Amino acid sequence: MTQFIKSREAILLAALIALILLVETRFSGFAAPGNLARVFNDTSILIILALGQTLVILTRCIDLSQASNLALTGMVTAMLNAAMPGIPVIALISIAVLLGILMGAFNGILVWKLDIPPIVVTLGTLTIYRGIIFLVSGGEWVNSHEMSASYKAFPRAEFLSLPVMAWICIATIAAFAILVTRTPLGRAFYAVGGNPGASVYTGIDVGRTRFMAFTIAGGLAGLCGYLWVARYAVAYTDVAGGFELDIVAACVIGGISIAGGLGTVTGAVLGALFLGTIKNALPVAGVSPFWQMAISGAAIIIAVAFNRRREPGRVILKEVAQ
């Protein structure tokens, strides 16, 4: 318990609560359970994507192609739905996840087998996946009236007074908590990021572990592709443009170390919720939405400055460097 109070996650949780209370003083009702549930539901997609990104960052990689992956799978499901409304939603979701896994695996295989730096790979696939959306859609939009009712209704359907999308998010969080702390693969993510050299000697295949991280992140991006398009009931080429950096921002605020091997599921979730709360609070607090970008930028810088850790054994060198 005392360990938790001292932890990064506890400080972030306190900051999140303070933020909510601050908004509450400007706009009473923001901290009401119903509204908080709405904020959580609104942030679900960011949380799911941030969890995928967490695995990738844990292994000392980065995935900048998540938002393009999301937009492409979203477009494919929307077009399939518009062309053949008979396909059940569950089949469309499976297609979305599968397509996302394929795109994530493509990133992963380039990182694993060809040893290309992940930032280069995903910078390339970021533009490639986004371009393919234009190719498959011809630049056309898929609008709300072209989508079937069941396609749009699924993420919004209420179950135990929470929308299905929020439940999917909760399920993902739970699955990740188990994956990361209770399975050999989960430990491998930390090991690979913490010390790739030592991981090899303990029998962990570094490349394969990174491949798994990219594949899982891709699958989740595919799932979010369906959720995003169904929720906002529109699909076009620029869906979620620039969102890849929001996802990285959520991870950084959540204390996932970009140097790899450090970070928790709780942190990623709180980081995403922090950004999501800001996004939702600005309009109700009467702040122009144009402030949002600068505020999230400042939040990232403050978070990373706050999370700065002194690496043991390098202190003397650092003093020399100054």
Next chain:
Amino acid sequence: MSITDGTQPRNVPDRLHGRPTRILRSWELLLAGIAILIFLANTQASPYFLDPWNLSDATFNFTEKAFIAFAMALLIISGEIDLSVAGIIALASTAMGWALQFGIGTPGLIVIGLTVGLVCGAFNGVLVTRLGLPSIVVTIGTMSLFRGISYIVLGDQAFNGYPTDFAFFGRGYVFWVISFELVLFFIFAAIYACVLHFTNFGRQIYAIGNNPTAATFSGIRVARVKMILFLLTGLMSGIAAVCLTARLGSTRPSIAFAWELEVVTMVVLGGVSILGGAGSILGVVIAAVIIGLVTFGLGLLNVPGIVMSIFIGALLIGVIAIPRLIRLIRTGKAA
């Protein structure tokens, strides 16, 4: 991003002498070959391609991005990165537009644009070198911060009405079809090539990128060199902001959106190792020309911009993947 803990075997080959130098040379040769192929394909694809004025127009596709790419190349060779360059352009352009409201003339506007660039670069540099934060995260933050300030100032508005003599910096021609920006491009290319390849400072950048610890012990002031590089990148972004604003004749907060990725693509395509320690300005110059040619040639064929980005992305992965793939097939193991 730097991997410096002693327990980690660092698989960075010495890229300064012997065979690796030849491989580096052949990289530029490969790029030049690709550039010539694309050029020839373009002449076949469209009869309008070889028109001097059309070719001159094509240079605007890469000049401003290349200004930043030169400084970014140095920064990436030193093992850091700056993703906030497009944000700096937005902020510098907004500052110029704002100053315009007070009747400040062309020289004043340029001073303001460059100063904002330098200040932004200094901000990044201080966060990275003084506080020791990872540059990739810092500049993702400042990218949002800088562009965010533009959004706060402008919202959905735009600054217009730049003086006519200001337009020269974006639309002016020095001689016949040779634009001011193209002249600037060659001048900067020469300066950066000299600095990187023929000065002490350039050697220090390679040394830092290959092994910051060893560089520190050999008496290189790592933090100071990196600070200078962040300042340079900021300054070049300021210069790009002046040219771009002059060319467009207006400022919107979405100006130069997502350019940071195109600039990094240009640098990496030019053969600069994203892990630091290797690369040349010649490579970046050829990569800039390749990107310009691809964009322009496809534009003549009425291929939409978003589809061109597939080519650029595939080119980026392809030129790095194919040599490795060949090696993988030949030797049966990855590099």
